[in-house]
Structure formats: C-alpha cells, structure tokens
Amino acid sequence: MSEEASEHHGRDRFVGDDGGDSRADPALEPQPEAFTALNQTPGTPPPGAELAAWLFMARRLREEVLGAHLFSDPAWDILLDVYAADARGEKIQISSLSPMSNVPSSTARRWAHKLIELGLLERERDERDNRLTYIRLSGEGRRRIMTFIGRLMAKGPPPPIMR
Template sequence: MADIDVRKLADQLDAAQKILDEIRITSGCEAFGPPLPMNAARVERAVEAAQKALRDRQVRTDFVGNAEMFGEPAWDIMLDLFIRQAQDENVSIKAACMSPGAKSSTVLRWLNVLEMNDLVRCEADPSDSKRYLIRLTPAGYEGMLRYLETISA
C-alpha cells in the first residue's frame, strides 16, 4: 500500500514541476533557478568554449566534407548568437543568414523554430525601421552560458 502512495506522490510532484517550469518560461523567468552572478571571466570562458566548438565543427567539415550532411544549423546559430551577444554585437537577420555552412532559407527556418521554442527573439532595430535584430532570449543566453561553462570546466 505504501508503495502505491509513494508512486502517486512522485507522479504528482513530477506534474507540478512541469507546470512550474512552464510558468517560469512563459513569465520570462529562468527555468534554471536564479541566474548566477555575471562577471567578465565567466562570460569569457563561455565565449572561448563557443568559439572552440565552432572551430571544431569547421575542422570536421574540412576533413569529412559535406557541411549539409553533418551540419547542425540550429546549434551553429545558437553558438554564433551567443558569441556575438556576449560581445555586445547586434546581429541582423541578414547577418545571421550569412553564417557559413548553411543556406539562408535553412537559417530562416531554424530561426523560426528557435523563436517558437523561446530561445531567440526577433526585434525591430531601433535605429533602422527596415532592419530586424535577432537575440538570444534570457533563457536561451543563460542556457548557453551554463552549458558552455560546463564543457569548459
């Protein structure tokens, strides 16, 4: 009897956690818990890890060839946006589409998917009404930062 109650309680807790995560994400709060303190060394290590990941992917393509077959456009976009955003660069949609290794149509499709998953957001450029900028959302940026810190440790 006690096993059944424990299983039921565990299922209820799992369901509650899923709801809590949805609330955090839709409200703009971090699903990772409170953000860690931001400091230059932390961001620099993560940027170096992202740059290394992009270089490694390019070397793989150089040796194996066929960037489309072994490509991961969504991941390349996330790495590139993270690096540029960490360096306070604005990235236009046009600039994002010029990334090596993927066709513009592929990049646009993946930007749409990333936006639907709340990892990136598209905003009008305040200095140019005809241009749109793409940025990682707070959750996307924090997720990339924590992942890159983990792999660089």
C-alpha cells in the same frame, strides 16, 4: 525513465573508460585495420582520439542541456554565433545568419524562426530603421548556452586515453 536510469544515461563516457561497466559497446572499440590504414601502431590511440572523445561527450552534454530537438548544426551555429556576438556587444541581423551558419538563406531563416518558437532567441527591431530586424538570445537561451559552456569547461580539457 527512472532517476537511476536517467543518471546512468547522462553519464559522460570516454573511449577506453568503461566506468566500471563491463558491457561497453564493442562497436566503439577501434578496429585493428583502422590503425593500419592510418599507419598507426596497434595499441596506440589514433591522432585526435582525445579530442574525438571530448567532442562526443560535448554532443551528449549539448543534448542534455538544450534538448534532442536541436540536433542540427545550423541551429547550433546560430546559437553560438549569437552568443559570441552578444558577448562582443554586436547585433546580428537575421539576414547574416545564412553565411554564418553555412546554409541557404531560407534554411537559416527557418532555423531562426524555430529557435524563436522554442524560446531560445528573440527578435529586436532596429529603433532607427524598422526594416532591420536583429536576433538575440532570450533569457532562457542565454541561460542554456551559459549552462552548456560552464558545464563543458568544468569538465576540463580532454583526458588522455590510456591503454
């Protein structure tokens, strides 16, 4: 991908903002019958539209910072939970990933191993009890999560949608 194409591909887009590009995807335009179904007046944004646009932008940013290979909610939940636990000074046992990411234990372990392979997490044995294994963000994992959060926060709150 050329530098110019890469720059355009990564541009943040919001509903109702064509960014000067008149080729906006018509599939992204709200359909009049959707407003009727929501009991909305045509021409007004549906409830939560600003948040939906912001979350869409956040998904694209997540892809840009962490890579497209992590499009799994369990992986994202694990990374965020481990990041938050680290900030609180808590340790996360591998066995606690299942309830926290709302997936079966085997799936949570599989994702933990994948994140370790990718260099985003690392294992840590309990010094007093070798049977316990903790996971934590690797330096690279911490850097990427902090990059994502910092860049997302720098974008500010969701902008209002103007019609």
